[in-house]
Amino acid sequence: MEKVKLSLFGEFISAIKPSLRNPWLHISLLVTLLFLYTPIIVLIIFSFNDSRRNIVWKGFTLKYYKKMFSNEILVEAFLNSIVIALITTILSLMxxxxxxILLWRFQFPLKSLYQGMIMIPVIVPEICIGIAFLVFFNWIGWPPDLIWPLNLAKIIFAHSLFCFPFVAIVIRAKLVSLNRECEEAAKDLGANAWHVYRDIWFPHLKPSLIAGGLLAFTLSLDDFVITFFTSGPETITLPIKIYSMVRFSVTPEVNAASTVLIVVTILSVCTAIFLQKESLKKGSFE
Amino acid sequence: MLSGRFRARNENSRKVFLVTFLPPTIWLILFLLAPVLIIVVYSFSQKVGLINIEVNWVMDNYWRAADPLYLKIFAKSFYIAGITTFLCFIISFPVALAITKVRQNWKLIILVLLMLPFWINLLIRTYALIAVLRTRGFLNSGFEWIAVHLGLRFEPVQFLYNDTAIIIGLVYIHLPFMILPIYAGLEGFDETLKQAAKDLGSSSMQVYRHIVFPVIRPSVFAGCMLVFIPALGSYLTPELLGGTDGQLIANVIERQFKHANDWPFGAALSMVLIYLTCGVITVWLLVAKRKKS
Incomplete structure (x- = not known):
């Protein structure tokens, strides 16, 4: 009797389940997206709020942005961040x-070890990489006060180290679909190595080059922990400046500076995603 | 003729090999191996006086790291990273399942939405969370509004500056790392298997335990690693959200370098953290391999 009751109950549950389960799943998705985005959206909205008390909406204003761009240290920090990110992007791309190409084309002894080593900067905790650079530059006696932009070199070296593995992964994934027969055909028709690179490799890799470059740019622009340890007191980047402001208090200026950084980041990431998508679509047509 | 051409190509390929091999390798030796090597040397050194460091190959720093005080901090870091991973899994599974059921054109948008926060600055996301959670923040204001309307007395809740805040912050930051791999695992799942099991009389619970979970286990493991490893070495989140006693291992390391000025001890602590990270990865790879076979 007890068993019959239980199985009836089970049947009832499984009968209503499809209608019950789906809404809950979708609610969980919605709640998670809300959880992820509410703080960020609130932060952006309140950078336009005409009140220092960052909690009650008092009307729209751009004054914190104006204030930000007349703040010399903030502008300098922003310029530093951009210069570092640009040079890091070029170095990481190269x-x-x-x-x-090395990992795609050649087999050599200890290749898997080499592949593992490239991923070390990505796997090891950021703080360890940061202090390794701190100790390293201190040990070789890197001159402390160089003229701009040479004083940014330390940060650029550090950023390139953890950015180039990402570029390598993106490019390597694209190299797999490179048609080597095209290259052979071009060579048979008298093309030299330079022509092959310019007319076959470059057009094929272009979307991945741009995407990889944008990833490196974003990663460099966003980095805080490694920069925090690598940079001396004389070089400030935007995240470092925001950090010192955050430690102080929650103010609309921080919201404004953060919003600028968020917008730059999102623009470059969306471009990268869009380009990847385009190249994938094209790849499926070929 | 043919062999001549072959040799030319061989020489050419050797040149290409050197051109592609040397720059990244030199870069890695200069800026990865050399710094890590110096950290290793420092970890066996001793501080002499205020700023001098003497390399005398002693184990003192490692013995000091084994002090109960620091062991407790290591244990706490593991505990918090573990709880974070567990919570991320609990939240991610239904979310990933929901994404597989979303219509195709919405799927891409949702995936991009889940990926975007990963690229937004860690510091800014933590700061955004502070603005929501602080005593005069939005969550407390919301509670206050409800309490006032219900005619209750309201005391602001202290969300920040404790271990719960660190866990909330870490979950907030690492959630996408768990959702995306689990989603990727579920997406390729053969729905007919589920149907077959149901037709043979399995309950929903049984279907998930015996059919779905074994298939997506590698993705779950991958997600767990992607959350656990960065959470274990996280510096910024405990620094900004944790209380005065809320130090995780990364914060203690930072203190040795920026405040206590005991570089050899800090170097030893970060070597221990690197070993632990590698250890966790090795265990994971071994477990993943065993499960596969």
């Missing part, structure tokens, strides 16, 4: 392309 190193990343070379690494991708």
């Amino acid at each position: 190193l990343g392309v070379l690494t991708a």
